[in-house]
Amino acid sequence: MEVLSRTDQTQMNALRKLAIFFVAPIGFWGGAHAGETLYNGIVLPDQWPPAYDRHPKQSQMLVPYLENPPAVIPIDVGRQLLVDDFLIESTTLQRTFHTAEYHPANPVIRPDKPWEFGSGGWFAAPFSGGAWDDSSDQLFKMWYTGGYLHWSCLATSKDGIAWDKPAFDIKNGTNVVIRPIDPKATRSVDTTSVWLDHDAKNPSERFKYFGTESGHTDRWAMVYRTSPDGIHWTDALTKERIHGDRTTVFYNPFRKVWVLSERISWGGRARRYSEHADPKKLIDEGVLRDPKKGVNWIAGEMIDPRNPVEELGRKPELYNLDAAPYESLMIGAFTIWTGPSNDECGKQSLQKRNDILLGFSRDGFHWDRPDRRHFISSTWDKKNWRYGNVQSVATGCLVVGDKLYFYFSGRSKPGLGMYDTETKKTEGWDKDAATGLAILRRDGFASMDAGKRGGTLTTRPLSFKGSHLFVNLDSTEGELRAEVLDEEGKVIAPFTKENCEPVVGDQTHAAVRWQDDLSKVSGQPVRFRFHLKNGDLYAFWVSPTASGASNGYVSGGGPGFAGPTDTVGRPQ
Known part of the structure; x- marks a missing residue:
C-alpha cells in the first residue's frame, strides 16, 4: 500500500488554489443560492448542471463547496470520510491517502x-460492466465483456474471489446473457454499465x-435494456446516437438522478454531463437531440501523472469516468490515458497506458482529486497480465466485511499469447483482457494520523438525529478520545474528553x-473534537442504533446488506 505524504498534499493544494485564477465559472457560487439543498447541506445553484468558462x-x-461549506453540515447519511476538509474546521493531524493492494x-x-474468444482476441473483462452482491440469491455477480468487445457475459461467486461461469439459456451452454446486435460486425458492443436498481417499481426492471x-445507427448508439434477473434482457427499449464509444452511465442516489458520462473531444478525450430522473428519458432526450441538456464537464488535467516511458507519452486525457455512491459521497474512478496512440500501439505491439485515479464528490458534479497517484495501475511489465489498458468497473466497490473490493480489467502484452490455445490465437494489439481484484480497508481512502505526541481534529458545526458515535480507527498502540462542543466552542457536559472511554485497537466499527x-x-449544532495519540482516524458517524448502522450507501453492496444502504451496522 502506498501513501501520499503531507508535503505532496501541500503542493497539490497550492496548485488547486492557483487554479482559481485561471477559471471563470459562469454563475459561480459566491452569490445567492436558490437551488436544491442536498443531504449534506450543500445548496446547488439555480443553473444546474453548472457551465464553466x-x-x-x-x-x-x-x-x-470546499471553498464555501455550509454553516451547519447534516451528517445523518453515511460514514463521514476524511478525504477533504469539508468537515474539518481545524486539525493538527496529518492526512494520508492510501492505495489499493x-x-x-x-x-x-x-x-x-471458447466463446470468450471473438473478433480475433481473448476477452473476459468488464469494460465498465458491473459488479454487485445480489442479496436475492446471496451471490456476487459480475457482468463482463466476453470475446473482443463481442457480447456480455455473467459470472457468479460465493466469495468474490473464486468465480463460476454458469450455463444460461441465452446462448446454449454459455454464460452469455446479451448477444451481439450485429453478428457480422467485428465489434458489436464497446462499453456497458449494469446497475442493480433497488428502487425499481417494476420487478422486471x-x-x-x-x-x-x-448496428443500430450509422455510428455508436447508447442502448437501454432492463431485466428482472440480470440474465434475461429486453430488446433495446431505446437507442440514441452518442458522441463517443467509451460512454457510461451511473446513478446518483443522493439526488435520485441517472447521469450520462459521455465521451467527447474537449482538448482531447473528456466527458460531458447530462442527467435525468428517468433512465430511459436520459437516453431518449440525450444531448445529441438537445445540446442544452448537457455541459462539458471534466477532462485530464495538467497535474495528472505522465507516461513513465517518455518517448511514448502524451498529455494526460480522461479516457473514462465511472462513479458510484459510497457512504456519504460519490467515488469517481478516473481512467487517465497517457499514450501511446492507437497507431503506435499497433505498430509496436503495445497497449494503451490507462491507469485509474480516484476523485471524491459531495454534490455529484464537482470533483476533488487531491491524490494524483495511481490507485490501480498498469504495470508495463511484459510478463504481467495487467501490462496495460487498466479500466474500472462501473459500479464502484463491494463492501466485504472490513474490506472494499475493487474489480478492474487489464490487458496483457500483445504478441505474448497469454491466453492462446492451439486453435485460437489472438491477432492484433487491443485484446487479451482479464479481470482483477484490488482491496482497500473499509473507508480506507484517507486517514488523519497522529504520532506519539498526539493531536486533535475539530469538526465544523454538525447536526444529526442519531445518538451513538462511531469511528473507523487504527490505534493499536495508542488511543482516541472525543468531546462535544457547542457553537461557541465550549465543551458540553457530560461529553468531555475525561468522561470519554478510550478507544483502542484496529477497528473499522468502534x-x-x-x-x-x-x-x-x-x-442542535455541535462540533466534535477528537483527541488522537499513535493512531489513524479514517471516518466517524452518528447512528440512530447501537449497532452503528450508518444509513450510507454501500456501492455494489456486500454480504449482510439487503439494500443500497447500511441499515445493519454490526450486530451486538
Missing part, C-alpha cells in the same frame, strides 16, 4: 472459454443495462462512549 486542461476543476489470486476471471452498441448517549445534543 475554462480550458479543460490548463486548470483544475473548482470545488465550490492487489489480490494474489489475480486475475480472478480470465478468458478460458430490477437490473438496468446501458451499452454503446453498433463505538465512542460516555456515560450518556448523544440524544441530549441531537438536533
Whole structure:
C-alpha cells in the first residue's frame, strides 16, 4: 500500500488554489443560492448542471463547496470520510491517502472459454460492466465483456474471489446473457454499465443495462435494456446516437438522478454531463437531440501523472469516468490515458497506458482529486497480465466485511499469447483482457494520523438525529478520545474528553462512549473534537442504533446488506 505524504498534499493544494485564477465559472457560487439543498447541506445553484468558462486542461476543476461549506453540515447519511476538509474546521493531524493492494489470486476471471474468444482476441473483462452482491440469491455477480468487445457475459461467486461461469439459456451452454446486435460486425458492443436498481417499481426492471452498441445507427448508439434477473434482457427499449464509444452511465442516489458520462473531444478525450430522473428519458432526450441538456464537464488535467516511458507519452486525457455512491459521497474512478496512440500501439505491439485515479464528490458534479497517484495501475511489465489498458468497473466497490473490493480489467502484452490455445490465437494489439481484484480497508481512502505526541481534529458545526458515535480507527498502540462542543466552542457536559472511554485497537466499527448517549445534543449544532495519540482516524458517524448502522450507501453492496444502504451496522 502506498501513501501520499503531507508535503505532496501541500503542493497539490497550492496548485488547486492557483487554479482559481485561471477559471471563470459562469454563475459561480459566491452569490445567492436558490437551488436544491442536498443531504449534506450543500445548496446547488439555480443553473444546474453548472457551465464553466475554462480550458479543460490548463486548470483544475473548482470545488465550490470546499471553498464555501455550509454553516451547519447534516451528517445523518453515511460514514463521514476524511478525504477533504469539508468537515474539518481545524486539525493538527496529518492526512494520508492510501492505495489499493492487489489480490494474489489475480486475475480472478480470465478468458478460458471458447466463446470468450471473438473478433480475433481473448476477452473476459468488464469494460465498465458491473459488479454487485445480489442479496436475492446471496451471490456476487459480475457482468463482463466476453470475446473482443463481442457480447456480455455473467459470472457468479460465493466469495468474490473464486468465480463460476454458469450455463444460461441465452446462448446454449454459455454464460452469455446479451448477444451481439450485429453478428457480422467485428465489434458489436464497446462499453456497458449494469446497475442493480433497488428502487425499481417494476420487478422486471430490477437490473438496468446501458451499452454503446453498433448496428443500430450509422455510428455508436447508447442502448437501454432492463431485466428482472440480470440474465434475461429486453430488446433495446431505446437507442440514441452518442458522441463517443467509451460512454457510461451511473446513478446518483443522493439526488435520485441517472447521469450520462459521455465521451467527447474537449482538448482531447473528456466527458460531458447530462442527467435525468428517468433512465430511459436520459437516453431518449440525450444531448445529441438537445445540446442544452448537457455541459462539458471534466477532462485530464495538467497535474495528472505522465507516461513513465517518455518517448511514448502524451498529455494526460480522461479516457473514462465511472462513479458510484459510497457512504456519504460519490467515488469517481478516473481512467487517465497517457499514450501511446492507437497507431503506435499497433505498430509496436503495445497497449494503451490507462491507469485509474480516484476523485471524491459531495454534490455529484464537482470533483476533488487531491491524490494524483495511481490507485490501480498498469504495470508495463511484459510478463504481467495487467501490462496495460487498466479500466474500472462501473459500479464502484463491494463492501466485504472490513474490506472494499475493487474489480478492474487489464490487458496483457500483445504478441505474448497469454491466453492462446492451439486453435485460437489472438491477432492484433487491443485484446487479451482479464479481470482483477484490488482491496482497500473499509473507508480506507484517507486517514488523519497522529504520532506519539498526539493531536486533535475539530469538526465544523454538525447536526444529526442519531445518538451513538462511531469511528473507523487504527490505534493499536495508542488511543482516541472525543468531546462535544457547542457553537461557541465550549465543551458540553457530560461529553468531555475525561468522561470519554478510550478507544483502542484496529477497528473499522468502534463505538465512542460516555456515560450518556448523544440524544441530549441531537438536533442542535455541535462540533466534535477528537483527541488522537499513535493512531489513524479514517471516518466517524452518528447512528440512530447501537449497532452503528450508518444509513450510507454501500456501492455494489456486500454480504449482510439487503439494500443500497447500511441499515445493519454490526450486530451486538
